[in-house]
Amino acid sequence: MRYEPGEETLQLLRTLSEAFGVAGFEDEVRTLIQERIEPYVDEMRVDALGNLIAYRRGRGERVLMLDAHMDEIGFMVSYIEEGGFLRFAPLGGWDARIIPSHALTIKTSSGGFVKGAIGTPPPHILKPEEREKPFPLEELFVDIGATSREEVEKLGIRIGSPAVIAYPFERLNEDVVMGKALDDRVGCAVLIETLRALKDEELEVTVAANFAVCEEVGLRGARTAAFQIEPDLALALEGTVAADVPGVPPTRQPTALGKGPALTVADRSLIPHPKLVEFLLGVARDEEIPCQLKVPPFGSTDAGAIQQTGKGAIAGVVSVPCRYIHSPFSLMRLEDFQHTVRLVVAFTRRCQELL
Ligand SMILES: [Zn+2]
The missing domain is CATH 3.40.630.10 (Zn peptidases)
Structure with a gap:
């Protein structure tokens, strides 16, 4: 066959x-x-x-x-800031240069999903020398729109919650797919x-x-x-x-x-x-x-x-x-x-x- x-x-x-x-x-x-x-x-x-x-x-x-x-490969929540921002650790071999400015999906303790953005400081406020360098992973954070640690925890997100970068599967043409x-x-x-x-x-x-x-x-x-x-x-x-x-x-x-x-x-x-x-x-x-x-x-x-x-x-x-x-x-x-x-x-x- x-x-x-x-x-x-x-x-x-x-x-x-x-x-x-x-x-x-x-x-x-x-x-x-x-x-x-x-x-x-x-x-x-x-x-x-x-x-x-x-x-x-x-x-x-x-x-x-x-x-x-x-x-x-993905990430794991490593710390929740008082203000509701999340810090994260990599699981697997990431290239830290390409992580900023992506959307993230976090899996909660009840099996649900919460979306967030890997935020970065806007270019307007960066010094010229800062624009030349990639952001170190430990300086990056996830913004899920929460304003406090309590709000994050209520959603079922805690230290150890896993996350992936969100990306839909798409067919670019007859023969090429991306996902x-x-x-x-x-x-x-x-x-x-x-x-x-x-x-x-x-x-x-x-x-x-x-x-x-x-x-x-x-x-x-x-x-x-x-x-x-x-x-x-x-x-x-x-x-x-x-x-x-x-x-x-x-x-x-x-x-x-x-x-x-x-x-x-x-x-x-x-x-x-x-x-x-x-x-x-x-x-x-x-x-x-x-x-x-x-x-x-x-x-x-x-x-x-x-x-x-x-x-x-x-x-x-x-x-x-x-x-x-x-x-x-x-x-x-x-x-x-x-x-x-x-x-x-x-x-x-x-x-x-x-x-
Ligand atoms: Zn493989």
């Missing part, structure tokens, strides 16, 4: 992108995924950390772990679509799908999930850095849009086994799926944690190239998404050849 993303896929990407899932607070994303994969898997469970682990039993003994992380948290909701969508595409097929390997927590704060969920799954083989499915934009030399462009899924040859967390990379390239060639090799050694992924957990596993990374990740929004091409799903589906059908 040839995989084509339709309206349903677009809706899936939209729902996942707009869901709230800061590292450590992935519940909403997990519930959405549970509902969607239920018809495609034999069993699923949620572990102590919050990973969603689902199995599709195969004929043989070998286990392929497919991992995508549910969490996104928040594509790192790694796009990987979650690839994994869901892979399970869907394979639902009526008998497979040689057992597929253990792990929707991981807390990747953005140190690959935490994937480590304990791999310990439980004990995979022979693993792929982390990611939305990765594309930097094919003006002013960036080719040697610093890890991937580019429109060239298909990116295969990792080395990043800061792992060096995949060369035979896995070769095999993926072979599958892509046989299936006539365009793909690219990601320029090393940028980023780190759950595959690094999986490779080194327990007895270890042959692990690699297949990514959808996304521009502007770890910023308030990112941008990707639907055809890259489509080719990534096709590659992961074809790999899953044939991966026992590697073992």
